[in-house]
Amino acid sequence: LDDVLSNIGFGLFQRTMFFLCGIGWLADSMWLIGVSVLLPRAQQTFQVPDSQIGIMSSCFFAGMMGGATAWGFAADRFGRKLPFFLCPLLSTVCAYCVALAPSFPFLCVLLFPLGFNAAGSIPVDSSLLAEFLPPANKYWVTLLAVFYCAGDVTSSGLAWIILPSTSCDPMDEISCPPGHNRGWRYFFAILATLQLVFFIIRIIAYRQRETPSYLLTNGRREEAIEVLWNIARKNGHVQADSAKLGIDRLTLNPVSPPASRGKSKAKRGTFSQLFKGRVAATTTLIVWSQWFLMSLGYMLYASFLPKLLEQRQAAETTEGDAGLAGGYRDLFIYALCGLPASFIARYAVNSRLGRKGTLTAFMWTSASLLLAFTLVKSHVGAVMIIGTVNIMSTVAWAGLSTYAAEVFAVDVRGTGTGIASALQRMAGIIGPIITGLLMMLNKDFPLWGASCILGLAGLCGILLPIETK
Numbered sequence: 001l002d003d004v005l006s007n008i009g010f011g012l013f014q015r016t017m018f019f020l021c022g023i024g025w026l027a028d029s030m031w032l033i034g035v036s037v038l039l040p041r042a043q044q045t046f047q048v049p050d051s052q053i054g055i056m057s058s059c060f061f062a063g064m065m066g067g068a069t070a071w072g073f074a075a076d077r078f079g080r081k082l083p084f085f086l087c088p089l090l091s092t093v094c095a096y097c098v099a100l101a102p103s104f105p106f107l108c109v110l111l112f113p114l115g116f117n118a119a120g121s122i123p124v125d126s127s128l129l130a131e132f133l134p135p136a137n138k139y140w141v142t143l144l145a146v147f148y149c150a151g152d153v154t155s156s157g158l159a160w161i162i163l164p165s166t167s168c169d170p171m172d173e174i175s176c177p178p179g180h181n182r183g184w185r186y187f188f189a190i191l192a193t194l195q196l197v198f199f200i201i202r203i204i205a206y207r208q209r210e211t212p213s214y215l216l217t218n219g220r221r222e223e224a225i226e227v228l229w230n231i232a233r234k235n236g237h238v239q240a241d242s243a244k245l246g247i248d249r250l251t252l253n254p255v256s257p258p259a260s261r262g263k264s265k266a267k268r269g270t271f272s273q274l275f276k277g278r279v280a281a282t283t284t285l286i287v288w289s290q291w292f293l294m295s296l297g298y299m300l301y302a303s304f305l306p307k308l309l310e311q312r313q314a315a316e317t318t319e320g321d322a323g324l325a326g327g328y329r330d331l332f333i334y335a336l337c338g339l340p341a342s343f344i345a346r347y348a349v350n351s352r353l354g355r356k357g358t359l360t361a362f363m364w365t366s367a368s369l370l371l372a373f374t375l376v377k378s379h380v381g382a383v384m385i386i387g388t389v390n391i392m393s394t395v396a397w398a399g400l401s402t403y404a405a406e407v408f409a410v411d412v413r414g415t416g417t418g419i420a421s422a423l424q425r426m427a428g429i430i431g432p433i434i435t436g437l438l439m440m441l442n443k444d445f446p447l448w449g450a451s452c453i454l455g456l457a458g459l460c461g462i463l464l465p466i467e468t469k
Contacts, residue, residue: 001212004228005134011235014132018140020206021129022147023198024121027088029151031095031118033335034191035060035111036303037159037328041167041184046104054432057303059108061428063115068425071120072418076411079210080128087120088199095192099185119425122401123417130405130413131211132231139346141405145398146342152335152390155191160328162187167324213410273412279465287404288420290460294363294400295424297453298393299431300446301370304439305331305386330383337387341394349399355406355468356461358399363458366392370451374444393454406468 035057043053071083094114101107130141166183208227209215215224275281348358366389373385408416438445 001216001224002135005132005212006136008134008228008232008235008237010134010137010140013231013234014134014137014140016205016234017129017132018143020202021125022144023201024084024088024125024147025144026147026151026154027091027195027198028118028121029148030155030191030194031060031091031114031151033152033155033159033331034188036305037155037163037331038184038188039304041163041181042104042107044168045181045184046107048104054436056104056108056111057432058429060111060115061425061432063112063117064119064425064428065115065422067116067119068123068418068421070116070418072123072414072416072421075120075124075127075414075418079214080124080131080414081206081208081210083120083124084128084206085199085202087117087124088195088202090117092192092196092199095188095195099188099192115425119421123414123421126401126405127413127417128211131213131410138406139350139402142345142349142398142402143342144401145345145394146339148397149335149338149341149394152338153332154194156328156332156335158187158190160325160332162190163328164325217411271412271415273409274416282465283407284416286460286464287400287407287416288423290359290400290457291404291420292423292427293453293457293460294393294396295427296431297367297450297457299428300435300438300450300453303428303432304435304446305334333383334387334390338390338394341391342398344391345395345398345402348395349402355399355403356464359396359403359461360458362392362396362399363454363461366396367451367454367458370447370454374447396458403464403468407466 039053039056042048042056071087074083091114094110094117098107098110098114101110126141126144129144130138133140163183166180166186168181208230209223210220210227212224212227215221215227273280274284345358348362349355351358353361369385369389369392373382373389376382376385404417404420405413434449435446438449
């Protein structure tokens with residue numbers, strides 16, 4: 001199959017799939033930032049004490065944890081196409097409901113299904129794209145991080161535009177008319193509309209049945225051949241014959257990636273295949289550990305980053321609205337810094353560092369910068385450091401996503417990446433709670449804890465037994 005994809009080459013079809021999968025990553029990031037932006041505004045609207053506001057984030061990430069596992073399993077059991085369409089559709093419906101939430105309990109309840117359906121994007125879309133790419137172009141999975149950063153920029157940019165003029169003064173808890181604090185509802189409704197547009201684009205642009213890897217693994221050779229011919233025609237191979245492209249040499253047993261040493265049997269994979277052999281088991285456990293640790297370290301500081309930046313800005317100005325706008329401006333700058341990270345990641349994972357070296361080097365750099373953030377007193381310096389942290393962590397995430405999409409066997413790829421993503425979301429549940437407890441002791445403790453955890457995640461990169469480069 002890899003030879004056939006190489007003969008067909010990288011063309012219009014793969015570029016289209018890169019965009020269609022990329023908007024799924026954009027939406028995932030868009031909702032993550034959207035919920036963190038929502039947190040202080042909803043807290044003010046419903047008058048929720050600091051001790052309870054973390055429940056909102058935890059409900060969202062609890063949904064993401066369940067959804068990542070469920071949608072990853074569904075992708076292996078029923079095919080990639082079903083979650084590819086259902087995730088954006090159901091996320092749209094849930095987001096519109098969130099915008100209309102009448103109370104804090106309802107808001108928390110509604111965030112659970114939003115997280116559940118939004119969580120399918122990362123494990124499903126990365127697997128889908130990887131299975132359509134020729135081996136020499138696998139690095140395009142790394143470039144999906146461009147869209148992830150674009151989601152950050154989209155949410156933070158919209159927040160900067162919408163919320164300052166439609167929200168109450170964060171420093172004034174008394175004179176706040178309910179009708180003046182509806183900005184977060186408009187904000188979420190606009191995000192839901194964007195998600196709806198993404199769903200419509202997928203409906204129009206994606207016409208294939210499934211990926212050829214999935215079809216071959218499940219014994220559907222003729223359908224796989226038809227899909228490959230469709231890709232070839234899309235890439236301009238109208239006159240090419242099957243002998244030239246190698247389509248006639250397809251077998252029902254595609255070669256599995258390194259983490260699966262057993263032979264494919266043209267049937268659906270089972271969970272036990274992730275642990276078949278010492279190398280596969282070690283790789284699986286370390287990859288899952290990395291996803292959990294990197295997410296936990298990230299969430300210790302990122303879940304309250306909008307509020308932290310808002311408070312820093314408010315301390316430097318006497319005007320509440322100016323402080324609010326300044327906080328969202330800083331968040332936008334932070335998000336914007338992540339855009340070049342994808343191109344850095346593309347170079348890094350294909351350099352002498354490889355996938356493993358990229359994970360380790362950039363995680364350790366992030367850990368060091370978080371320690372520096374606690375020492376800097378200048379507001380401008382703090383924004384510059386946290387922006388650089390975003391670059392470093394985005395490169396590391398891109399490397400890890402590429403590695404996971406390559407190392408798991410085709411028939412358990414959705415399950416393997418889905419469980420990894422579920423562990424990432426589990427960290428999202430735990431992170432805000434730990435942050436709240438640590439901030440009661442010292443406002444720098446969450447940053448110190450994040451630095452230690454990210455350092456440990458970097459160490460995991462060294463311990464991986466396989467380099468997929």
